[in-house]
Amino acid sequence: MSEAPPVIDLDGLGVRFGRHQVLDDLRGAFSGRAIGLLGPNGAGKTTLLNTLLGFYRPTAGTARLFGMDITAQGRELRRQVGYMPERDAFIAGISGVRFVRLMAEVSGLPPEAALERAHEVFFYVGLGEARYRNVETYSLGMKQLLKLAQAIAHGPSLLFLDEPTNGLDPPARLRMLRLIREIRDSGKARIVVSSHLLRDVEECCEEVLVLNRGRIATYCNLAEERRANRRFLELDLAAEREGAGSGFRAAIEGLGCEVAVVNRRRIKAVLPPGVEVRHIYASAIQQDVTIRRLDYKRTSLEDIFLQAMEGDDGRL
Amino acid sequence: MAVYDHGYKGYDGPLMPARSRFLVISRYGLRDVFASRLFLAFFAFCFAWPLVLLGAMYLRYNAEALALINLDSADLLEFVQVNTWFFQNLFLRAQLYLAFIVVLVVGPSLVSADLRNRAMPLYLSRPLTRTDYVLGKLVVLGVLVSAITWAPGLLLFAIQASLGGREWLLEHWRVAPSMVVVSVVWLLCMSLPMLAIAAWVKWKPWARIVFMGAILTGTAFGSFYKEFYDSWLGSLVVAFDVTDALSASVFGTQGTVQMPEAAAWLAAAALASLSAALLYRRVRAFEVVK
Secondary structure, three states: OOOOOOOEEEEEEEEEEOOEEEEEEEEEEEOOOEEEEEOOOOOOHHHHHHHHOOOOOOOEEEEEEOOEEOOOOHHHHHOOEEEEOOOOOOOOOOEHHHHHHHHHHHOOOOHHHHHHHHHHHHHHHOOHHHOOOEHHHOOHHHHHHHHHHHHHOOOOOEEEEEOOOOOOOHHHHHHHHHHHHHHHHHOOOEEEEEEOOHHHHHHHOOEEEEEEOOEEEEEEEHHHHHHHHOOEEEEEEEEOOOOHHHHHHHHHHHOOOEEEEOOOOEEEEEOOOOOOHHHHHHHHHHOOEEEEEEEEOOOOHHHHHHHHHHHOOOOO | OOOOOOOOOOOOOOOOOHHHOHHHHHHHHHHHHOOOHHHHHHHHHOOHHHHHHHHHHHHHOOHHHHHHOOOOHHHHHHHOOOOHHHHHHHHHHHHHHHHHHHHHHHHHHHHHHHHHOOOHHHHHOOOOOHHHHHHHHHHHHHHHHHHHOHHHHHHHHHHHHHHHHHHHHHHHOOHHHHHHHHHHHHHHHHHHHHHHHHHHHOOHHHHHHHHHHHHHHHHHHHHHHHHHHOOHHHHHHOHHHHHHHHHHHHHOOOOOOOOOHHHHHHHHHHHHHHHHHHHHHHOOOOOOOO
16 A cells, blocks of 8 residues: 655755745655644745745745645645635625635535535634624634634645734633644644744644744654653652662662662653553552652753754854 | 534535636625625616617617607607617717726725735635636626626617618628627726726725826826827827727727727737736735845
């Protein structure tokens, strides 16, 4: 059985506006359910999205989405794509449901199906009660949800979200992130999220591409990173009797763990394959040691991002 | 994704043909245009003159009806000559003035709001090209203009042909295609500049003012040039002179404007091409600042 093509395949992609090289020799294949584009302002995130959508023509190389070339098969590709732009974008003077229906029809849905889907997505994003209101009367948060609604109305298999939480208050931000995760977990659509907010990307993405000045600064598979980080433990101990701590340390070393002692009450351990946290607890019970705190040591996305920025000329 | 089931679901139902996708934009555009009662009333008024002409044509061939209103058929036959001049000047010229108002009223609302509210990325991220978008908007104006120009013109022509008989039809057959050609050329020469101006100005009232300003300035400058230099070259920038010359060329009649046919066609083609290029330049997802 042939392997499915990557969601995004960048093949030396470059974009130049006049004398300004905006994207430079981007390479890589990404297949995660949710791919994050991170980078400081002006890094080229939005330009990359716009190029993948066919708004800008590559000046070098090319890119493929689901194995289809963005320039040669642009129209066919855009049938499968949903796009939520960063800035306000709507059609004035019409109700929300009519706007989304129009967008669904332009994507190819027959009028009846488009109307049905428009109502459904409005309830899905939580704007059901406001669907007959004129879009110009929507608040900023509602407009963000409206943009998401129009992006998913035609059931795309790839969703581009450009700064989806821009301008949202905390509850609205959480709702938006929940919706993105729901869509991701449904398995019906792959998602590409462009954001400069690390937490947003960390909360919904499995792969992260960090851009800086039009180049890939680093790539990080967050899902794997999380799995890997799960093997690092930091333990705070309270020994009931003299020597119990060292006995516990010896016991978990016996399980195959690498152990580093920070101080008398704190140790760090790397779990080998096959050893689970419950084995650590079992050893603690045997050695009469109380584990007061057990932390998975996680490398945060912020660490990865800052490392990438420092590696790239050391400037942020 | 039923209303009661708030989970995300894809769509795997049937899709409409890609080639006719631009008609969605036209359909929505037309529905928005006719949502205005004021415009609907004006549009209905645009059919008043063709109805008057239809009445005159009917009376011309109905002696009984003429007797009822105490008119002599010979007088009417003399007064209302249904010939090329009737269709070219009495019918089409009047209707083209009304169509000008239709383009002036409807044109800016078709594109300026989309550009002002940044709707272009939403359209163009779908399987729709810039050409499809422009075509979709142009069809709205095309339908409206056609409905008050060549469509009723052909109806009048068909009725007259049935009343006037085979001889009349053979003598005036050229009138029917000429009405269509003049209307279509006029549509392109008015609609494309109107849409282009609306795309650049992005505000409806200003777009109308700029369009009217361009027409009036061209007319004033052209008229002055013609008078001062006694040359037809001034007519090149007078929209109605160009229309008259084109109309005369297509209908095969003697025009009122002293202007070579080729120059009129060239002026119309240049205006339409320049406007299309300007419009096409503006209708894009994002402006690239180099």
